[in-house]
Amino acid sequence: MKIGALKEAFPGEARVAMTPDSALQLQKLGHMCFVESGGGAGAGISDAAYTAAGVNIVPDAAALFAATDVVVKVRPPTEGEVGHLRQGQTLISFFWPAQNPELLDLCRDKGATVIAMDMVPRISRAQKMDALSSMANIAGYRAVIEAGNHFGRFFTGQVTAAGKVPPAKMLVVGAGVAGLAAIGTATSLGAITYAFDVRPEVAEQIESMGAQFVLLEFEQTQDGAATGGYAAPSSPEFRDKQLAKFRELAPEIDIVITTALIPGRPAPKLWTADMVAAMKPGSVIVDLAAERGGNCDLTVPDEKVVSDNGVTIVGYTDFPSRMAAQASTLYANNVRHFLTDLTPAKDGVIHHNMDDDVIRGATVTHQGAVTYPPPPPKVQ
Numbered sequence: 001m002k003i004g005a006l007k008e009a010f011p012g013e014a015r016v017a018m019t020p021d022s023a024l025q026l027q028k029l030g031h032m033c034f035v036e037s038g039g040g041a042g043a044g045i046s047d048a049a050y051t052a053a054g055v056n057i058v059p060d061a062a063a064l065f066a067a068t069d070v071v072v073k074v075r076p077p078t079e080g081e082v083g084h085l086r087q088g089q090t091l092i093s094f095f096w097p098a099q100n101p102e103l104l105d106l107c108r109d110k111g112a113t114v115i116a117m118d119m120v121p122r123i124s125r126a127q128k129m130d131a132l133s134s135m136a137n138i139a140g141y142r143a144v145i146e147a148g149n150h151f152g153r154f155f156t157g158q159v160t161a162a163g164k165v166p167p168a169k170m171l172v173v174g175a176g177v178a179g180l181a182a183i184g185t186a187t188s189l190g191a192i193t194y195a196f197d198v199r200p201e202v203a204e205q206i207e208s209m210g211a212q213f214v215l216l217e218f219e220q221t222q223d224g225a226a227t228g229g230y231a232a233p234s235s236p237e238f239r240d241k242q243l244a245k246f247r248e249l250a251p252e253i254d255i256v257i258t259t260a261l262i263p264g265r266p267a268p269k270l271w272t273a274d275m276v277a278a279m280k281p282g283s284v285i286v287d288l289a290a291e292r293g294g295n296c297d298l299t300v301p302d303e304k305v306v307s308d309n310g311v312t313i314v315g316y317t318d319f320p321s322r323m324a325a326q327a328s329t330l331y332a333n334n335v336r337h338f339l340t341d342l343t344p345a346k347d348g349v350i351h352h353n354m355d356d357d358v359i360r361g362a363t364v365t366h367q368g369a370v371t372y373p374p375p376p377p378k379v380q
């Protein structure tokens with residue numbers, strides 16, 4: 001099959017869904033690879049680097065759609081891009097079908113198959129295709145780097161001839177993939193790190209990474225843990241306890257990284273305006289939940305703001321794109337692994353097996369029908 005990567009149309013998006021390395025792997029599966037000219041520029045990949053890896057360069061999006069059977073990209077397609085799709089063509093990208101029902105209908109009407117990378121079931125077998133985790137890992141790392149960029153002091157404590165420097169104290173709220181990556185980065189840089197999550201099972205992971213689990217005095221160990229490893233909204237009593245604990249910690253904490261999310265809901269407000277007011281000037285909050293409204297009252301999505309008392313609050317929503325080279329490598333590998341499963345005989349022929357849990361789970365339109373939401377996966 002002919003597989004091609006588009007140049008991302010979303011303003012500022014620097015990632016690309018195919019790298020020279022992933023293209024070499026796809027060619028080993030019997031596929032031919034294409035990329036829109038300039039598609040890798042934001043990630044530091046030149047057209048010449050693609051050409052050297054046997055990738056064909058096409059001048060624009062229209063030419064890419066015309067030349068290929070499978071189009072790969074990062075962001076959901078624009079309406080213009082959907083306009084280029086044709087009957088039987090496959091599109092692989094993040095899609096967020098629950099948030100984009102009209103886009104889903106447009107793709108169905110085109111007779112295209114859409115594979116949503118955000119719908120890959122989070123089961124062990126599919127970890128190599130789990131682009132949500134790849135991107136969350138980068139966001140967690142970058143959040144700490146970004147915090148360091150705005151924090152005027154060291155993370156690690158030092159005793160120097162010029163004086164003693166205390167270590168920075170960091171709190172990570174939400175210890176999913178992004179939170180754990182933030183903890184790992186913060187502890188490796190020497191910050192004293194605390195972490196909180198409503199799911200009690202993460203306490204061990206938090207502690208194994210060198211951070212201290214913030215435990216609440218509550219009749220249940222924690223609250224808000226739901227099935228499938230995801231969080232559910234906490235009870236009002238639990239939330240009050242949680243906020244009281246954060247209020248107690250706020251004057252001592254230099255850096256807060258918030259990542260708390262509940263699937264399908266706005267981000268819970270956990271770092272309130274009075275907590276920001278209680279923090280020391282020069283402290284930093286990085287809110288990774290900004291895209292869903294933010295965990296902090298003062299977060300402005302896509303902006304960096306400074307509170308009246310000198311606390312910097314970073315609400316950027318494009319952390320993976322800010323590390324486009326790394327993000328493209330991981331995302332392109334996730335896509336390539338998906339295409340490997342779609343090419344079981346390694347003969348360049350795509351076999352879209354809807355009996356396969358992972359393929360079925362991620363397929364949101366197929367053969368003229370909307371196939372979202374999928375049935376629950378059989379394998380856990």
Ligand code: NAD
Nearest residue numbers: 122123133174175176177178197198199229231259260261
């Ligand atoms: P997420 O981005 O949906 O949420 C981030 C974290 O916020 C979660 O840990 C959640 O418990 C926490 N949270 C929610 N409300 C909170 C609150 N009020 N206070 C504090 N914390 C709060 O999470 P994610 O990174 O997508 O991971 C969610 C789950 O999925 C985890 O159990 C993870 O291990 C699991 N997972 C499994 C796989 C796999 O098996 N392949 C891959 C990735 C993630």
